[in-house]
Amino acid sequence: MNLKNQATGNVLKIFLIISMILGGIFIFTNYFYVYFYYEVYLSIAWIVEAVSYANIIIWYITSVVYLFWIYKVHEDLKNLDAYYPITPLGAIARILIPVYNLYGLWNVFSTMSTHFKEHDKTFNLGKKLGLFIPIYYILFLGTEVINRNIIAERVLNIHIYLLSFILDLILLFIYFLMTKNILKALPIVLSKRTEKAS
Secondary structure, eight states, X not given: OOOSHHHHHHHHHHXXXXXXXXXXXXXXXXXXXXXXXXXXXXXXXXXXHXXXXXXXXXXHHHHHHHHHHHHHHHHHHHHHOTTOSOOHHHHHHHHHSTTHHHHHHHHHHXXXXXXXXXXXXXXXXXXXXXXXXXXXXXXXXXXXXXXXXXXXXXXXOHHHHHHHHHXXXXXXXXXXXXXXXXXXXXXXXXXXXXXXHO
């Protein structure tokens, strides 16, 4: 049996790395704007604009790749364990349905964490994934609140803009680590299942 999620997961990792690089560039260039090096900022404003457009495109592509990947992860989990409680479409529903996704996203990752902790060889990966979930949620909800206030122009403090970009970058990094752990754990679960079968 081959895992269906690995190729898509590796593509997702590449897009997450590109997003982190773009986020770092965005933070660096906006630093000049926030800390009143306005002349410098004006000379690199074209970089900010290019990075903004690239970031939007990468974000949409990454979102689509993520949904394909999470679907394939759950296909693999179901193939490895018929009793795994979340179906591929169930995982997508938990992520896409508004309001329900506040619980659903946590449920998707915590169920994987628990499943990985049930196996000796993936216990540590499951434990790490479990530790990342609350950090991810705090950052996710925090950046959502800040970004929505920025968009609604309720936040006028320019330093909050920079903080928002920094928190978004940290959020991306945590998500990258979660993805990496899942991609590491599934082949180990597969090899353990193959050992039992032979």
